[in-house]
Each structure stands twice: as C-alpha cells, then as structure tokens.
Amino acid sequence: MGRPSFLFLEETLPMSATSVQTIRDDFPILRQKTASGAPIVYLDNAASTQHPWSVLKKMESVYTDRYANVHRGIHFLSEHCTEAYEQARETLTDFLGAQFSSEVLFTSGTTMGANLVAHSWGDKNIKAGDEILISEMEHHSNSVPWFQLAKRKGAAVKVIPLDDKGDLNLNAYKEFLNEKTKLVAITAASNVLGSYNDLETIVLLAHRADAVVFIDAAQWAPHQPLNVQKLGIDFLAFSGHKMLGPTAIGILYGKQTHLEEMPPFLGGGSMVKTVTNRGFEVAKLPEKFEAGTPPIVEAIGLAAAAEYLRQVGWDFIHAHLQNLTTRAHNALLAIEGLDLLGPADPIGKNSVLSFTLENVHPHDLAQILDQQGIAIRAGHHCAMPLHQRFGITSSARASFYIYNTAEEVDQLATGIRKAASLLR
Ligand SMILES: Cc1ncc(COP(=O)(O)O)c(C=O)c1O
Structure with missing residues (x-):
C-alpha cells in the first residue's frame, strides 16, 4: 500500500460485466434533473459521494x-x-x-x-x-x-x-x-x-x-x-x-x-x-x-x-478513474489561463483536479457551471495552508468517482470555456 500502481487502459475497461452505465443505474440521484431541467453532472465527489440502491x-x-x-x-x-x-x-x-x-x-x-x-x-x-x-x-x-x-x-x-x-x-x-x-x-x-x-x-x-x-x-x-x-x-x-x-x-x-x-x-x-x-x-x-x-x-x-x-472491484475503479482523470487533465490544460495545482502527470492522480482560471474567481466559475448543471467545489477545501503555499486563497475543484462518464468530463471542459468567455 505504498504509492499505488495503476492500470491504465485507453478506452476499454477491464471488467466486461461492469460498465459505467450499469453503475449509474445503481444511483437513483443521478436520474434527477436540476431546477432548469439539466441532467446533474456531479463532480464534487471528494467532498461527498452519492449512494447506490444497495446502501x-x-x-x-x-x-x-x-x-x-x-x-x-x-x-x-x-x-x-x-x-x-x-x-x-x-x-x-x-x-x-x-x-x-x-x-x-x-x-x-x-x-x-x-x-x-x-x-x-x-x-x-x-x-x-x-x-x-x-x-x-x-x-x-x-x-x-x-x-x-x-x-x-x-x-x-x-x-x-x-x-x-x-x-x-x-x-x-x-x-x-x-x-x-x-x-x-x-x-x-x-x-x-x-x-x-x-x-x-x-x-x-x-x-x-x-x-x-x-x-x-x-x-x-x-x-x-x-x-x-x-x-x-x-x-x-x-x-x-x-x-x-x-x-x-x-x-x-x-x-x-x-x-x-x-x-x-x-x-x-x-x-x-x-x-x-x-x-x-x-x-x-x-x-x-x-x-x-x-x-x-x-x-x-x-x-x-x-x-x-x-463487487465493482478495484481494477475497474482504478482504470475507470484513471481514464477520466487523464481525459480531464488534458482537456483542462488546453484551456487558456487555466493552471492545475499538483502533479504535472495525471497518471497516479486521485481523480481530484484543482485549478485556477486567470481573471476568474473560483466561486464565479462554480456558479456559472452550476447553471449548466455541473457541480464542482470552489474555495480552500479546508486546506488553507496548502493554498497559502501556492500564493492563492482558493481554487476550483472537480473530482470524479465511479459513476462519472467521459461525456461529463467533456461537459466540464466546455462549461469552463463558456464561463471564461462570459466572465473575462
Ligand atoms: C483529506 C481529508 N481529510 C479529512 C476530511 C474530513 O472528513 P469528515 O468531514 O468526513 O470528517 C476530508 C473531507 O473533506 C478530507 O478530504
């Protein structure tokens, strides 16, 4: 249990019996819509995850x-x-x-x-x-x-x-x-x-x-x-x-x-x-x-x-989250003025991506994303000394879990671009 080793698979997932859709079907809250009728894109999993039917x-x-x-x-x-x-x-x-x-x-x-x-x-x-x-x-x-x-x-x-x-x-x-x-x-x-x-x-x-x-x-x-x-x-x-x-x-x-x-x-x-x-x-x-x-x-x-x-299995969890994290890492880094905190390499990351966006306050960004049904976190994430270390007071954080999809990652990137063009 030192540094974890990761399975990294391009698009395929290791467990044929498990797919993200079957996992999503287990989580009733993911069927809910926001007040404006948008599907919920829940990317605040490092704060709290959702609950499957079995629980x-x-x-x-x-x-x-x-x-x-x-x-x-x-x-x-x-x-x-x-x-x-x-x-x-x-x-x-x-x-x-x-x-x-x-x-x-x-x-x-x-x-x-x-x-x-x-x-x-x-x-x-x-x-x-x-x-x-x-x-x-x-x-x-x-x-x-x-x-x-x-x-x-x-x-x-x-x-x-x-x-x-x-x-x-x-x-x-x-x-x-x-x-x-x-x-x-x-x-x-x-x-x-x-x-x-x-x-x-x-x-x-x-x-x-x-x-x-x-x-x-x-x-x-x-x-x-x-x-x-x-x-x-x-x-x-x-x-x-x-x-x-x-x-x-x-x-x-x-x-x-x-x-x-x-x-x-x-x-x-x-x-x-x-x-x-x-x-x-x-x-x-x-x-x-x-x-x-x-x-x-x-x-x-x-x-x-x-x-x-x-039952889902750690192999599936690692491979799926690594795919999402890498996809998000690359998509976010392509956004002008976006700085990711933490390791430059997405491999081995814990499916948490915190970032700042030039000339945009994290709270404003989170609010604009919320209007699109995308839930992220903005603030110091109860880690003020860490933010002080990097000379900032807050950051935006997207965090993924087993029910998130590649499409949701893409929606996040599109949402951030949209927010940037509105707020800058
Ligand atoms: C790394 C870490 N430690 C501790 C906590 C505190 O957990 P709880 O509020 O469930 O006690 C959190 C919650 O965000 C966390 O991310």
Missing part, C-alpha cells in the same frame, strides 16, 4: 424490518440489530486488512477519528517539548486537532513542506524526524492536489524514530485497497460519506496495543463494564471507545458501501 435499501430494511438499539435489549429486534452492527464491523475489518475487529472503531468520520486519537492517545503520551509532524497538504481535520493537542501540552507542531509540484518533501521529513518526534500525522492522499503520499516510506521512517503514525485515509479509502497490517500503521481514519456510504459514520483503526493502553475518549453508556457511586470500570475494546448509542444504521450502511465497492 439505501440496506439502511431502509434495518429501519423497516429489524431496528432496535444494540448491545442492550434481550429481545429479538435488538439481538438482530446487534448482529448486523457487529457483522458490519467484520466487513470493515476485512476492508481495512486489520487483524482484529476490536481494532475497528465506529466514529462519526475522519475528523472524529483524529480528535479521538489527539485526546486519548495524545493527552496520555504527548508532553512539553515533544514534536508532532504534519504536512503542508493536510485537511484542517488533520492539523487543527494536533495544534490543539500541542497547545494543551506545550508541544510543537512542525509542518513538512511541499515542493513546487506539490509533492511532500521527503528530505525535509527525514530532517524533521528526531528523538522529540512523537507523532507523524499525514494524509494518504491530498483532497486538493490529487496526489498520493508514499506511506511505506513515511511509516518506516517514523517507526525508526520511534514515532507513532496517524494516517488520514479520507481520500484513500474510496480509491485504493487498504492494508493497515502490511504497513504497520498505528492509527488510520476515514469517512463513510466519501466512499458511497452514509454521513455521520467513519472508521478509526488503532493497533490493539495502543487502544488497550489508551483511556476512553468520551464517557457514558456502553463504554463501561460496571459503575458504582465511587466511579466506573471501563469496558473492553471496541466498546471502550463507543460511548452512547452508536450510529447503528449508518455503520450497517457503510458496510454495504464497502461491499458494493468490493
């Missing part, structure tokens, strides 16, 4: 057929729902390549995963003078919790710079690592540049320096198979809503040895074994970190999303 139906069936609170009731519905919830954890344990299902915690998303580690592991292990390394390409979810931790403890956050192409400067990383480094918190893939980081090297070097590694896999999980054991990752978080799952659900993976030593993050029901008037005894993993009623139906929905991706 929607699975969640509906839990609510309509078998819903009750989990782990508590001694009755049929609760037992059934508990089984489905724990089965979802097993599915996600496989999805992650984790050794034990007790290492797989349901959270509300990547942000919650980082905050849980910062408070529980961080408050216990970080002290004054320690150093936490992050990178200049982090989403605010993977920087602010560490700044907060450093402030609580009198520690320092050091930011690994990017080179001019937007790649992580690995030489600077090596220089930053020292005996004071206690944690390295890095994204697996950038939500702006579309680039992947070399996780193998990052983890290896961090472990050599006796530092613990937290990986933000929000933009990796929808695109690449995960294998936390192979890499020896200490902590890894991702969000369900970026990989066809529902909102308000995500995963925090933690190595059992770490999770066992960490104090609970939130207190309440479910995370305790016993409570008396003098205090409480903590439950075993994973309940220890799942205080209160968990997002039961969302967890089951996330497992259905992981299963859907497994």
Whole structure:
C-alpha cells in the first residue's frame, strides 16, 4: 500500500460485466434533473459521494424490518440489530486488512477519528517539548486537532513542506524526524492536489524514530485497497460519506496495543463494564471507545458501501478513474489561463483536479457551471495552508468517482470555456 500502481487502459475497461452505465443505474440521484431541467453532472465527489440502491435499501430494511438499539435489549429486534452492527464491523475489518475487529472503531468520520486519537492517545503520551509532524497538504481535520493537542501540552507542531509540484518533501521529513518526534500525522492522499503520499516510506521512517503514525485515509479509502497490517500503521481514519456510504459514520483503526493502553475518549453508556457511586470500570475494546448509542444504521450502511465497492472491484475503479482523470487533465490544460495545482502527470492522480482560471474567481466559475448543471467545489477545501503555499486563497475543484462518464468530463471542459468567455 505504498504509492499505488495503476492500470491504465485507453478506452476499454477491464471488467466486461461492469460498465459505467450499469453503475449509474445503481444511483437513483443521478436520474434527477436540476431546477432548469439539466441532467446533474456531479463532480464534487471528494467532498461527498452519492449512494447506490444497495446502501439505501440496506439502511431502509434495518429501519423497516429489524431496528432496535444494540448491545442492550434481550429481545429479538435488538439481538438482530446487534448482529448486523457487529457483522458490519467484520466487513470493515476485512476492508481495512486489520487483524482484529476490536481494532475497528465506529466514529462519526475522519475528523472524529483524529480528535479521538489527539485526546486519548495524545493527552496520555504527548508532553512539553515533544514534536508532532504534519504536512503542508493536510485537511484542517488533520492539523487543527494536533495544534490543539500541542497547545494543551506545550508541544510543537512542525509542518513538512511541499515542493513546487506539490509533492511532500521527503528530505525535509527525514530532517524533521528526531528523538522529540512523537507523532507523524499525514494524509494518504491530498483532497486538493490529487496526489498520493508514499506511506511505506513515511511509516518506516517514523517507526525508526520511534514515532507513532496517524494516517488520514479520507481520500484513500474510496480509491485504493487498504492494508493497515502490511504497513504497520498505528492509527488510520476515514469517512463513510466519501466512499458511497452514509454521513455521520467513519472508521478509526488503532493497533490493539495502543487502544488497550489508551483511556476512553468520551464517557457514558456502553463504554463501561460496571459503575458504582465511587466511579466506573471501563469496558473492553471496541466498546471502550463507543460511548452512547452508536450510529447503528449508518455503520450497517457503510458496510454495504464497502461491499458494493468490493463487487465493482478495484481494477475497474482504478482504470475507470484513471481514464477520466487523464481525459480531464488534458482537456483542462488546453484551456487558456487555466493552471492545475499538483502533479504535472495525471497518471497516479486521485481523480481530484484543482485549478485556477486567470481573471476568474473560483466561486464565479462554480456558479456559472452550476447553471449548466455541473457541480464542482470552489474555495480552500479546508486546506488553507496548502493554498497559502501556492500564493492563492482558493481554487476550483472537480473530482470524479465511479459513476462519472467521459461525456461529463467533456461537459466540464466546455462549461469552463463558456464561463471564461462570459466572465473575462
Ligand atoms: C483529506 C481529508 N481529510 C479529512 C476530511 C474530513 O472528513 P469528515 O468531514 O468526513 O470528517 C476530508 C473531507 O473533506 C478530507 O478530504
């Protein structure tokens, strides 16, 4: 799971049984039209993806057929729902390549995963003078919790710079690592540049320096198979809503040895074994970190999303998204005054293309595209330091997923040209 390797196929797709049209048929929202009657061209997938019938139906069936609170009731519905919830954890344990299902915690998303580690592991292990390394390409979810931790403890956050192409400067990383480094918190893939980081090297070097590694896999999980054991990752978080799952659900993976030593993050029901008037005894993993009623139906929905991706297959996902990304890369670069952020080579990009258009504000561009039914994102994408690095405050971002088509990429390019001629 270092830098991913890519299948690149010209026009053909590797799975004859799977075509983009069959995938599109699975997504009811793609049949919707905008207020003006235009078909929806949804290119905001790095923010949130859409949902296939299998996820929607699975969640509906839990609510309509078998819903009750989990782990508590001694009755049929609760037992059934508990089984489905724990089965979802097993599915996600496989999805992650984790050794034990007790290492797989349901959270509300990547942000919650980082905050849980910062408070529980961080408050216990970080002290004054320690150093936490992050990178200049982090989403605010993977920087602010560490700044907060450093402030609580009198520690320092050091930011690994990017080179001019937007790649992580690995030489600077090596220089930053020292005996004071206690944690390295890095994204697996950038939500702006579309680039992947070399996780193998990052983890290896961090472990050599006796530092613990937290990986933000929000933009990796929808695109690449995960294998936390192979890499020896200490902590890894991702969000369900970026990989066809529902909102308000995500995963925090933690190595059992770490999770066992960490104090609970939130207190309440479910995370305790016993409570008396003098205090409480903590439950075993994973309940220890799942205080209160968990997002039961969302967890089951996330497992259905992981299963859907497994059925589509990573070979298809890689080849299709690589084709779209390359097509978009070439089409966008042919537009006068358009500058792409990130790697010059589209091969190996994470189907995210961020760009600026000379003399056109990204918000104006997004608005004009919206009038044509094309949904992109404009702004800083929760990565202000990254934009500051390139001397800009915002960019426009188009991001593709498995249901997008070559025609939609062409519509995007035509739409941008149209916007440019209107706005310049
Ligand atoms: C790289 C990255 N990290 C973290 C997050 C935060 O995810 P969530 O808002 O689901 O917690 C995002 C969301 O855009 C992201 O792209």
